[in-house]
Amino acid sequence: DAGVIQSPRHEVTEMGQEVTLRCKPISGHNSLFWYRQTMMRGLELLIYFNNNVPIDDSGMPEDRFSAKMPNASFSTLKIQPSEPRDSAVYFCASTSRGRRGDPYEQYFGPGTRLTVT
């Protein structure tokens, strides 16, 4: 299994531009999470999907951020317009029933490092 796949790995863009981050979860996993990691705030949950449906988006910073999951094998996180304070590493994680039926062995992708200048 290739694990969770994220693209691009690095993105540098100018303030005001639209940014789209992509994630392919592990096949068979039914939950997908988007996280943001910064030195200032650590690892923050942005949004969580279960069976392609957004369950909790309370972590999404503001209306400039949106996320979609059109099918079980693909999700996007879009920032429009981007701002310098959005600079961070964005992780996607997926999960299914883990060992002993525990559901929270999350598998993280390698992350997308976003720099907004």
Place this chain on the structure above:
Amino acid sequence: GESVGLHLPTLSVQEGDNSIINCAYSNSASDYFIWYKQESGKGPQFIIDIRSNMDKRQGQRVTVLLNKTVKHLSLQIAATQPGDSAVYFCAEIISGGYQKVTFGTGTKLQVIP
């Protein structure tokens, strides 16, 4: 940009010694806990988990201890190796319904060869 950053607590350990990484969790209703390891440039990776009906669980070279009375979690790594150098996060979960994961701020482990 950011003018203030998280100052991760750092634990420096000699290779071969045992390491103990601590975590205080916030919600007394949390009933499931996970330790993650994050190496530089990578995403967090699952190490070990424990349910609240247990106070100890052992894996390969790692042991997690849970003290619900004081809401404290620890990760013990035996015979620490250079490859153990990473940032370690604890995560707490309230199971049932929407099982939101809350991550701690992390501890950086430096292994001195």
